[in-house]
Amino acid sequence: MIKAYYRPKSIDEALKLLEYKTNIPIGGGTSLSQIKRDVSVVDLQNLSLNSIQEENEIIRIGSTTTLESMLIYFDQSKDIKEAIKIEASRNQREQITIAGLVCASGGRSALLTLLLAINPIMKWQPGNVEIPLGEYLAQKNYWKKGILITDFVFEKTVKIRFESIGRSPYDIPILCIAAVKWSSNRLRITAGGFGDLPTLVMDGNINDNLELAIENSLLAASDEWASAEYRIAAGKKIVSRIKNEFE
């Protein structure tokens, strides 16, 4: 039950509000009906955290940037666009923010799988903390509540591939694989469509044994939506295609 609503005008004001355990940030895909306990909500819309800026080799995406703004910004990248469209329909894209997605979604999320492969640096207050998204997700339950995510910093010069298998083109993935390649030949692959969070398949080199990596990552990936046996077989095919495309 929502007991009070706040709309802070500054980050400091927001941080003060978020110090209270019963105050939670809202916006960005929070499902209102899923708020079961008594809370007060802190609406972040007036904090001007919704811009996308390019700076030299990086892209800085504000935490309250909507998926729709990201879709427009990444208009030329068909893989990012596809992940966003699978994630959310037009209306939902206007409401879900990048930080909301990172905090609220799980292993079946197409876009979170892709973000985990890109592994942007997340920034939050208090404390000016900077941490790669992968690290944040790996210890998600450890981070204390009351933080305010401000930015995600992406590297510009990476190559991105994303492939998803669902029951229809924009269905929640049964299996999705994202891969990011740096000019150094560093390759980072993630898999999603199952589990609590997307899985890091590998962070290594394009010449590594990708098929073995994906097999190891998907060994326990059986759930009510698909078997691990299937996911491994399909995953191997996808990573070998991605490798071919990157080579």
Next chain:
Amino acid sequence: MIINLEINHIKSSYEVAPGDSLLKVLRSNGFFGTKFGGCKSGECGACTVLMDGKPVNSCSILAAMAEGHSIETIEGIGEHPEQGWKKTRGISNLQKEFINSGAIQCGYCTPAMILAAKSLLDKEKRPSEEQIRDSISGVLCRCTGYLKPVQAIEAASGVKDICYKPAIFSSIEGKSFERIGKEDPKVDAFKLVQGKAAFTDDFEMREMLYAKVLHSPIAHGLIKNIDVEAAKNLPGVRAVLTYKDLPRVAYSSAGQSDPIPGPLDMFSLDQKVRFVGDRVAFVAADTEEIAEQALKLIKVEYEELPTLFDSEKAMQPGAPILHDEPEYMNFGDSDPKKNLAAAIRIDIGDVDKGFQEADEIFENVFEVPKVQQCHIEPHVALSYWDENDRMVIRTSTQVPFHARRILAPVLGLPVKRIRVIKPRIGGGFGGKQEVLIEDVVAHLTIATGKPVRYEYTREEEFIAARSRHPMKIWMKTGVKKDGTITANEMKALTDTGAYGCHALTVTGNTGHKAMALYVGDGKYRKSPNIRFYADIVYTNHPPAGAYRGYGVPQGYWAVERQMEIIAKKLNLDPIEFRLKNALRPGELHPFSTAWSEGREPRPETVHLIELEKCVEHGRKAINWDQKFGNPTWHTIPGKPHLRKGIGVALVMQGTAIPYLDMGGASIKLNDDGSFNLLIGATDLGTGSDTVLGQMAAEILGVPLEDIIVYSSDTDFTPFDKGAYASSTTYISGGAVTKAAKMAADRIKIRAAEMLSTEKFAVTPEEITLKHSKAYAKDGRSVTLQEVALSTLHHRDQEQIMGIGSFMSPASPPPFAAQFAEITLDIETGKLIVDKLVMAVDAGVVVNPLTASGQIEGGMIQALGYAVCEEMKYNNKGEAREKDLKDYHIFRSDEVPQLETIFVEAFEPSHPFGIKAVAEIPMDGVAPAVANAIADACGAQLYQNPATPERIWRALNNIE
């Protein structure tokens, strides 16, 4: 808290609670165009509004968050151009095109679609189709298949000149109609496009209470103890009802004619629960929130009973018995001691001899899943005592008259003290052919004396509403080497879930329609050998019920997969093989001598069958001859993992239930020459009010706008059995035709008198009615207004009116050829359906817009059945799918290309030559897609939907 909102450019202050959604605030302030689809996390988009010009789901935004933004609702987009002496700016161009294109079916999603489209067109003057499809991707529509909404937006943007008329190949000669066959806009389109308060929930009463139901968390058990004291004592709670409070009346929730052809096996509330989601208690409170809190305060102690989930174990000795209540009322062969809700045994000809005469016997086992109707408007009902102490129930139902009859004993009221009103329905598809929640509100109204409203959430739709019956189907077919079918056998095992709603009739239709199409060739035509056996058993799954297609899609999955497998194995052309064995004009419907929905069967000859023409036009449209068997077409250069495939399925449905279904109509002339048409028929978005209006307009010689249609109110309209069995256009249309003829005859008599002079006597037979006038042979005329004024006010005063009812001895089946083209990733099983074509023989097409809308929407629903929709349960009977995220229905931006073709011919059993179209599109898409998969890669699927893993397993022969 007080917030300031700018809604439709008007700033006002609103008092809200911090947790109030924008949707709640809008609707409670009269903005009823913003609808609710029952979502928890914003999946359906029915609640779309524009916030600073962008589409958002108002159910998942707090009203407080909207402060400082500009909100637009459908009410701000346009209005009726004439409101008495006040002229307005009228409706917007976008709204006009939605009306003209036939983009509105039930209309529940329409305001949302229009707002989403407006958002696009405001910034993109000439959008691409991809942009249009993306712009409305947040609004799920279960009716239209999205083609017409996309065309409407294209037309509104001026991108294209759109021809809304589908392809019609007509063989009708010498009949010309004024209104029949015309693309008249729907009679309710104008109000729906404005988002008017037309639906059940768009109506509020003083002191109205909100109902909630406590659902069982276990699949099978006895309530040992139920303590409602804490719930009752919660401030704002007005009533809590349990099984102890209500009389024990066994009934069936299936909305069917009397006697209901199924067992009476449920109670409003029972001490026993039989599935996760079954009813435990009802609560009425001042607000929904209080009612929900009260549910949490009810303490229930269950004695868990052994569960039964596997239909194959249901009849085995020692299986848990679901129905041991003494009040259980059998129907036909039902036997609760064996968990048997219904059984069917039909033998036509000599099946065993037929198998002996075959060169090859093909045996396969198929499986079809449980799927959900997913009408975007949830089940919703409101009840109250009127000033005469009569129970009024305003409900989103397909069967108002059956609801009244079924509810009477359950509520302890005589039929005459119940009035059921059906406002507009936001989709039904069979899901509302069920008396599902009307008893809940009515019991609570009886308990409290107050109006009570209850609306399902989407989760309740999944756990506690009805669904399509899942089945296991064993097929055995005997075939000669030349492709002649000598005998065909289907054995079905149906899981009806915890209650036997529609158990007998749904599964009966599986055989009755799907097994009737292929009778064999040569001597087998005269005397086909067909066997259909079925057991319909209880399990601890949620009950199944009626769903568009009514058992027939299940049957065609098995039959059309079986035909494909046989054709492939015998190296026969799949289309020729089918046509060789298919029913032909003048032949007896093979099942008409054996079965009729639990009633006496009567032989019926099928006169009109245009299946060959459907095949001819359909194969041309999909370019079959260039693609099928062409290896080059099947591969894609540069994509070695992709294969193309093409598939076909032939299907037949029914049109109403012969000697049973009946509809009534009455019509009266008004002072201005317009007419009130009162029908019991239930338009659930299909456009039946419109086509029935067109029939009346045709006979009375007036434009459709002069027919004011009012339907489905048990106090005011004649009886109609309701909207199911593809019967409304045919049955209710027959009634309207009779009523209109009666009124027309009377008008002709009075007009003849008015046109007669001393020298020239005019007889009524010479009068023709057209252009709102009555014409004598010599060209002289009187207007219908003049006739009306004369008969109502001036001379020999009388009310000109007509009444009619129609029951048909025939059930002329529509036929269709359905085609699918796909692209398949043969490494992963990922499937894309590229195109669906349906050529349908539906008799005379009364309204090409509404009819093609039915086909397009049906094809996309059926595509869900083909590739992505299924309801699964864990070993405790808990549902995997509880929302429209996990249960995926197609979005506008992912549907394939659709093409509809009508092969028009005159059906002799109906005054206007019509047959049905509403259900048949559901039948052939799934097998056509699976047949295309087989064509692409050789993988044979026996179970739908064709999920990537199932395809991958079939491809790799992995069990």
